[in-house]
Amino acid sequence: MGTLRLLAAMAWRNLWSHKGKNILVGILMLFGTFLVVLGTSVLDSIDQAMTRSITQSVAGHLQVYSKNARDPLALYGSGYMGADDLGVMPDFARVKAVVSAVPGVRAVIPMGMDAFEIYTATExxxxxxxxxxxxxxxxxxxxxxxxxxxxxxxxxxxxxxxxxxxxxxxxxxxxxxxxxxxxxxxxxxxxxxxxxxxxxxxxxxxxxxxxxxENEGYFLQVLGTDVQRFAQSFGQFELVSGQMIPEGERGVLLNQKYYDDYLRNMVARGFDARRRDIEEKGKRFADDPLMRAKVERMVRQYRRVTFQLEPAQAEELAAKLRAFLPGAQGSIDELVQQFLRLDDQNFAARYEFFFDEIAPRIRLYLFNVGETLTVRAFTRSGMIKSANVKVWGTFRFKGLEKSELAGGHNLMDMMTFRDLYGLMTADKRAELAGIQAEVGLKDVGRDSAEAELFGGGAAVEQQREQAQGFDEFAGVALGGRERAQANGHFDPALLDQGMAINAAIILDDIARLEEARGAVQAALDQAGLDVQVVDWETASGIIGQVVVLVRVVLYIAIGIIFLVALVIINNTMVMATMERVMEIGTMRAIGAQASLVRWLLLLETLMLGLLSGALGAALGYWLVSSLGTSGIPAPADELIFLFAGPRLFPAAGLGNVLAGFAAIVVVSLLAILYPATIATRIQPVVAMSPRE
Amino acid sequence: MEAMVELRKVSKEYPLGKLTVRALAEMDLCIGKGEFTVVAGPSGSGKTTLLNMVGCVDVPSSGEVLIEGQPTSRLKDRARTKLRLHKLGFIFQTFNLIPVLTAEQNVEFPLLLQGELSRAERRARVREMLELVGLGALVRQRPNEMSGGQRQRVAIARALVSLPHIVLADEPTANLDTATGLTIIELMKKLNRERQTTFIFSTHDPRVMEHARRIVRIVDGRIEGDATCGGSA
Incomplete structure (x- = not known):
């Protein structure tokens, strides 16, 4: 005990006797620990936030899909162009029965993703x-x-x-x-x-x-699912406008982000975008040529406003515009063009005027909630299928309103999705066989196949004309044999009958994810189903990799800092050891064992490490805590998804602080290895007079 | 007389570039308990090498060094270190105090390494030693706050605090002025008389040799003369 106290005193004083060098080393170690605490805390928080984003919006905790898939499941896109081939699970009911029986599984929700074209009326x-x-x-x-x-x-x-x-x-x-x-x-x-x-x-x-x-080709990214169960199972789901699709009804719920970004009137969108430029990004028309170019483009889009006006409305608005724009003359077209010439001085007033006076007189969206739109799909069997689906409402994932990624999915009832996806189900095959038998068609020869194809093409043409000659869409009969039953009610029990491409599994306890994954896979294998299970991180595709990538970058940065610290500490200690050859030799001569010398050096470095480590950890903890109150704003909209909201509120746990300390201890021990070896090799004879 | 130190045909060779320097050549020497021996000789004669052998800080190339009858040349580093700690005391030409420790802590150091005494016992022994060398008032000073003579007194107190059987002093007066040097010699003689501690020290200072009871003269690694002087003992 006395020896330890003496060693500690010696170590402490030795530290002070090499103040300059040790302060430098200390600062380096302090910064390293600070970075470990800050970095791992922020990363852990991002991890948790992203877990929340992904598991509570689309993925659930586990995802199942066919083992015959050619591409891995990537719920947020694989990062490659084109549609992924995920195969299908032909009998979802069976999969659901098997998976639901596994303990800890709370819900199994059928899903399917695809992109469909939507048709809307032109001006x-x-x-x-x-x-x-x-x-x-x-x-x-x-x-x-x-x-x-x-x-x-x-x-x-x-x-x-x-x-x-x-x-x-x-x-x-x-x-x-x-x-x-x-x-x-x-x-x-x-x-x-x-x-x-x-x-x-x-x-x-x-x-x-x-x-x-037609209006610019609008693609609707669709997530076919049991919408009712989806809304109940995913905590971040929130209806924004309209109503939930009633049970047993067909239809879609549009993602508010998609609705605002792609389907909103371009002039209205322009006003909002410029407002974000000014308020959030601090841009000015006077300084930013890109903003001015966008204004020019907006001016050319005046017809998006004027074409929609009834004559009486046009007169009314023209009068208001003449009053609003002093000295303005001309037709409504000319007035609106003048009105759209925005600059820094007039923006605020014109923004207000637009949304108060103009917006109520025009259609702000390509279609409104409650309307029906025509969706067309190129099915997997090569046919073209159309369906009229009602837009029941819009929804968002809480906190992820601005996220492009979370905005990528629009919800569609599973029945319509299956129709549009167009895979032959057992039922359909039986039905088709029945029809074939009825019409006496046994085999389709080469000639008749061509006829079939041409027949199909004609059906498409007809369909398209009908889609455009619409009358509020509702009740429009679609041509062609391949039309899906639109707006038909269905028996909710049928939702589970039939195919699904993938399915989300919600667990009772996310902490037991890996265990549950194994159990579900085992159950599926035992049931002889060709279905694989992946965790949400894998299922999220490239997004799941982003955090891994950020983590790797951070670890490399920390690694480099500690490597530099290690080299400098090593160097400093070697020099300090060289300077203390006589002292160490004397200690050895009067009876100190080599191990004592090693302990002394170790204690010195550990003291320095723990001291600067404590300061660094405290600094990191303080910064994370204050960031945890104010939040780190997402520097780009893309990061909202990672942050599970516009701001990340990081929290430092004991684990992060311990990680910082562990890192510093390891670095200290590694750094001292070589100097300690040198020190223990110092012979007591060096304390004696130089050799004669 | 009981032999404290015995050298049997001890040789020590050092490589020096391509040459081999022979510092000790088959030296036989016996030093008894309570002797106050000076090893004398010109620079390069092998004095320090002889002391290194006796002090077990170096091993002979051939021959055997016995401390209180125990052969030492085959001992492992740990055992030799233990032997130094318990049986030997060192006084160095350059004092060799540990700079970050106070006078008291420097003196306490060997006792801490031995780990045999309680804190109170250690404190009492350290005070006693510092009183003995006349430094009772300087316990809290660090080496750089003391004069050369004071430092050497601390070094002597450190060498004696563990009650060693043999004290080795390598040119203890070389870095001191004449008057201080003589005081230090007087102090060592006094301790030799009062505690029967065996002292072996090297010097080529004739004034120091006057105080020795036995003078071993070395030239080129060999003993040239071994005289017992009756004068001062």
Whole structure:
């Protein structure tokens, strides 16, 4: 005890006698420990946040999917282009029965992911629809106004076709189209209209409307699932607008992020984007050429506003705009263009005016909650299938409102998903066999196969025309044999019957994840099902790797710091040992064992390490704690997902502090290894006079 | 007379570049209990080498060194260290105090290594030794706060505190002025008289030799003369 106290005193004083060097080494060790505590705390917090993000939004704790999958399951995308081939689990009910029987499993939710095209009406479709209503109501003023708009659109279309004509050698088709346009632009068409309104509208619907390019191709990333159970099982799910899809009903719930980012009126979106630029990113129109370019683009989109206005509304708005923009003249088109010329001075007032006066007069979204949209899919069997699905509402994952990743999934009822995914189920196969038997079709030969294909193509064409000649979509019959039953009710019990691509498993206790994974896999194997189980981290695909990557980078940084510390400590201690050869020799001569010398050096380094380690850990703990109160703002929207919200609130645990100490002790011990060896080799004879 | 130290045909050779230097050549020597022996000789004669052999801080190339009849040349490092701790006391030419320790702690050091005495016993012994060398008032000073003579007194107290049977002093007065050197010699003689401690020290200072009872003269690693002087004992 006395020896230890003396050694400690010696070590302590030795530290002070090499103050300069030891302070440098101390700072290095302090910084290293600080970084370990801070880094591991933040990473652990990200880990927990991401676990929450992933497990409580889409993945659940475990995911099951077919063993025959060619690609690994990646719920947030694999990082490669194209759709992953995940195979299917043909009989979900069986999988569910087997998995549910495993202790600790709380819920099994069928899923399937795919991207479908959505079709919506164009501005021309809306205009034709308004014309139809005006004609029915016999309001000539409205008819004239809409006619003016349709003719303006026809003119724009003509310009476009003329440009296209320059690029094509075969003009026959374009000339045919130009003839249709010119007929609509001409006075004769409109003069005849009151006499035969139905024929006229039909002409517009079937001849003119198909010439307009559809709205930009909208792809709907869909997560087919048992929406009811999904909403109950995933804690972060939250309905934003509309209502939950009632049990036994078909339909979709759109992700609010997708709804706002892709389906919102472009001018409204532009206003919001510029506001974020100004308020969140501190940009100014005066300094930022990109912002000015975006304003220019917005000005050109004035039709997204004016085409939607009824004549009365246009008059009203024009009056308001003239009052709002002093000295402004011209038509509603010109007024709106002037209004959209935003700069730093006028932005705030115009933003307010837009949402107070303009937004209520136009459709803010490509389609509204409660409406029905047409979804088209290229099925796995090569056919094209369409379905009309009702948009029941929008939802979000709490805290992840701004996350692109969490915004990637729109929920669709499993029945419609299965129809659109188009895989032959046992039932369907039986049904098809029945039909084949009925019509006497035994085999499809080469010739008839071609006929089939052409037949299918015709069906698609027809379908497409119908989709555009819509009337509020509802009740529109879709052409073609391959149409899915739209808006039909179904027996909720059927949800589990049939295929699923994957399924989420919710456990009672996430701490027993690995154990549960093994148990579920064993149960599936025993039941002879070709289904594999992965944990949420694996299932999340590339996202799960991000944290691993960040961790690796941090560990490398800490490793480098400690390596530098190690080299410097080693060097310092070697030099200190060399300076103390006489002292150590004397100690050995008067009877100190070599081990005592080793202990002395060890104690010195450990003291320095623990002291600077304690300071570093305290500093790290303090910083993490204060960050835990204020939160670390996500520097980019992409990180919101990792942070499970716009801010990360890290917390340092005992484990993080201990990790810091463990690291510093290990570094100290490694650093002292060589100097201690040198020191123990010092012979007592060196204390004596130099050799004669 | 009881032999404290016995050298039997001890040789020591050092490599020096391509040459081999023979520092001791088949030396036989016997030193009895309570002797006050000076090893004298010019620089390079082998004095320090002889002391290293006796002090068990170095091993002979051939021959045997016996301490109180126990052969030492084949002892392992641990055993030899233990032997030094319990039987030998060292006084160095350059004092060799541990700079970070106070006078008291320097003197206490061997007792701590022995680990046989209680804290109170150690304290009493240390005070006694410091009183003995006339430094009772300087217990809390560090070596760099003391004069050369004071440091050597602390070193003597450290060498004696464990009550060694043999004290080896390598040119103990070489770094001291004449007057201080003589005081130190007087102190060692006094201790030799009062405690019957065997003293062996090397020097080439003729004034120191005057005080010796036995002078062993070494030239080129061999004993040239071994005289017992009656004068001062």
């Amino acid at each position: 021309l479709d809306y205009a034709i629809e308004r014309l139809r209503k005006a004609l029915e109501a016999g309001e000539q003023a409205r008819v004239d106004d809409v006619a003016r708009r349709i003719r303006a659109m026809a003119t724009l279309l003509r310009e476009e076709l003329e440009r296209r004509k320059l690029l094509l050698s075969n003009h026959a088709e374009i000339d045919r189209q130009l003839a249709i346009i010119d007929r609509v632009r001409g006075d004769a068409f409109w003069a005849e209209l009151p006499a035969a309104p139905l024929a006229g509208v039909e002409y517009l619907d079937t001849q003119l409307a198909p010439l307009v390019d």
